[in-house]
Amino acid sequence: MSVLSAEQTQGSKRRRNLKMADRRAGFGLLAPAGIVMLAVTIFPIVYSIIMSFNNINLTTNGFEFQSNGINNYKTVFGSPVFWHSAWFTVYYAIVTVFVELFFGLLIALAINNVKKLQGLSISIMLIPWALITVISAQMWDYIYNGVYGVLNAVAAGLHLIGQPVTWLGQNTSAVIAMMVADIWKTTPFVVIILLSGLQMIAQDYYEAARIDGANSWQLFWKVTFPLLRGSIALAGLFRILQAFGVFDLPFVLTQGGPGTATESLAILGYRTLFEDLHFGVGAAVAVSTVILILLACLIFLSGFRSMVEEEAA
Template sequence: MNERKMEKRAGYSLMLPALLVIGLVTIFPILYSVWMSLNDIRLTTNGFLMKFIGFSNYNVIFSSPVYWHSVWFTVYYAIVTVVAELVIGMMIALAINGIEKLKDVSLVVMLIPWSLITVISAQMWAYIYNGVYGVLNYILQVLHVIGAPVTWLGTSTSAVIAMMVADIWKTTPFVVIILLGGLQMLSKEYFEAAYMDGANRWQTFWSVTFPLLRSSIALAGLFRILQAFGIFDLPFVLTGGGPGTTTQSLAILGEQALFQNLHFGVGSAIAVSTVALVLISCLIFLSAFRSLVEGESA
């Protein structure tokens, strides 16, 4: 027993520096943001002054239609992009896993979008969508799909769709990597047994592959939900949150409050509410996914 206690103490002592770093760079900023959201913060010549005002900052954002528009945009943007990336990523992962030759080459080519910095890929898509010299307009005009150039980022609907396409193009490879790793860990015996029982490819996927791959799907979905709710760089470069406030995410709204308008208390309240929204969304996703898998396996 004494040896076990000594081993546990040694293990805890080795973990302590890492835990202190995590607490310093993660937990403390979150707690301090919560405290800032409960205060009225004013800049002075000597720094800043904080005055406790309770939930007044939350009353400000919750009574703002701009805030609720950003919430709605962030939520449906995350839902559409994450679902699309999971579906497309699954199809690509199954395709790559099913080939023997050029598998490594296919994987490397597919990872090119993910390897690009988001700011650079956003600028590239801005050139593609440009209403004057954009390559998308040129291709569609050559194919006689459109008769005149379209300002893709100039209207609300087309701007949202254009941004979703750019995001799905960039982040789907991330989903593919996780799902492909899960596929390669599955035993071939399950699939051989399914084929011997006369199951076709769709039945094999839905009854064997999908249930066995649920942990990888859940992991990919959770990571993408976290990233999608914090979307900032893509709309910031591609649309600037426009036209108007159409593509203004919660991250952009918080940045405007914190760094442009210097409303630190309101900006902190937006950040804290975003974290709460992300946690709720992750719990809903896990609950819905668990119910789907249990329903199919019942």
């Protein structure tokens, strides 16, 4: 028995040593990717936070840091321009995300119920998402153009307008026009996530509900929607992250105008950093934007979780 126990002990030690060797090898293989992630992700974040607490001047030797505490944040939060950009970013994100989730769910349900040409439908639907945002923004700029735009030509042909309208030259129409362009481009992203969630739902649930006499609406509300909540939350979370960081679409389409009507926090940070060269204040804008994004994601997830718990109760 003692010999067997000694052999078992040695065997367990060898297994532990092998596991430790495997772990070390795994960490060694992951180390290059981890270093790259630290270099391109963690370091810029930490550096931006440091910049936000300093007054930064350009010298012949590079940047000169002078600590000024929270003065940059006082400048940011005391500026009406920042609060206007924050308000625009928030309601832009709320409107576009909810509209995209609504239409994305409708399109995903339609494609999921198509038995023929489903692959073709998905391919056609993905064309807006596949386009580079700069290109799609230029296309929408052509559509909205007040002189030769397609929208004016169609609206005039339908006798909806009597004279050309400068859609991107008025505050309200510029905001709506940008939202339409964003919804057109990013709804396919939501569709793909929701469609994958729909196709993962087992047909047994629907068959059991039909046996119990459920109609189409009850099948959706009692079976499809509850089982699709995770996909909806995932799509909403990704879209909130993207919508709060919107930059390329308004930068190309409206340049943040007219005035500051479509100036997002990302554009405000860009102008503060690279046009005004106020690096500390610009970093404070960037850090504040990240905090706002995190709060928005937490609010969305907590609200979604509360809705799920209420329905479960």
